[in-house]
Amino acid sequence: MSTPDLKPPQLGLDQNIAFQMASIIFRMEQDLRNFTLRKLDITYIHFRVLQYLHDEDGKNITEIARATAVRPAVLSRVVSQMEERALAVRKSDPQDNRSTRVYLTKLGRTKYAQAWPDAHKIIQNALEVLDQQERTALGVSLKKVAEHVCRV
Template structure:
């Protein structure tokens, strides 16, 4: 991994924003799996679905897939797994009989509430040396970048 914390000359990878961002996300993903997700029998994608539905419950699979950046066919299989584990439930869309919506079950909400505190600690650790202004600036820049990518 190219991320450095000491004063050494920059390499091409050190200056590659996409590589740095992917390295950070991958490391957070690994740490999250090791700290809590395995204990809860969840994958990172399961966690992301729970996280999204906790904030935006009752969404169509296509909307969830877009929000968490997972291909729809993959997410359909993930939702099948989650439904088998009683974490989510599909219900017909009240406004469109052809569509289904995905809802958290009480077990899904409880699982998310159990997973979130350790996940939040990992994020806090990653931001330890950031003051409030740096934190807000990072968030603003990431939102701006996401706007460029997602339109």
């Protein structure tokens, strides 16, 4: 009786885009956390929620969780932390009193405004190896993949 070959098919790391994207995001997150977010006393997930609400204020936990790729139960705790730090506030949904919405506070907007310039520099630094056409193509491709992978 032969043993089945349990070795997975080989895919070099240079061809494994999931590995590459995770490595890139981890490094960029690490840089932002180490150089900026710690000084502002916010975490990376706080920053992501601040960033989303900056453009989409007044969303519910499910919408924020979907956009930030964080499980709703975890995000609910994160929002509670953000309320304790006066970065965000929950308010009843005027259309549905069973639901709540999350809004940035003035301090939340200020912290985001303080963190964004460094975040932008980190992004620009990562992309400086690409010409404008490549940056545009990357943006279009990533949006397309995100819409496919993150669809509900």
